[in-house]
Amino acid sequence: AAMTVNGTGSFSNPVVEMSGQDIPSVPRLLMVTSGDDTTSVVVSWMSPDPPNGIITDYLVQYRRTGASSYTTLSPRNTELTRTITGLALNVEYQVRVRAFTVEGAG
Secondary structure, three states: OOEEOOEEOOOOOOOOOOOOOOOOOOOEEEEEEEOOOOOOEEEEEEOOOOOOOOOOEEEEEEEEOOOOOOEEOOOOEOOOEEEEOOOOOOOOEEEEEEEEEOOEEO
């Protein structure tokens, strides 16, 4: 608004614009706990901080320790907890989680 000796003029109509997004940082506090049976585990985590945008989904992958490739849980979604089932007994596994925004993977 413009100001004169007679006072302040009217404001313009507001314009709304949202800043852009970027790839997210990594999910925080990844935890793996026992599942409902001996061949499952529950994976949980917290959202990235900063998220750098709106999280569109999370990718959860796991593999036997020492294996060369990961298995991906499907479907990807925005839940912060997933259950991995069908694991072998007494085998060590590695689990990882990746966040996505419209700009891609963090």
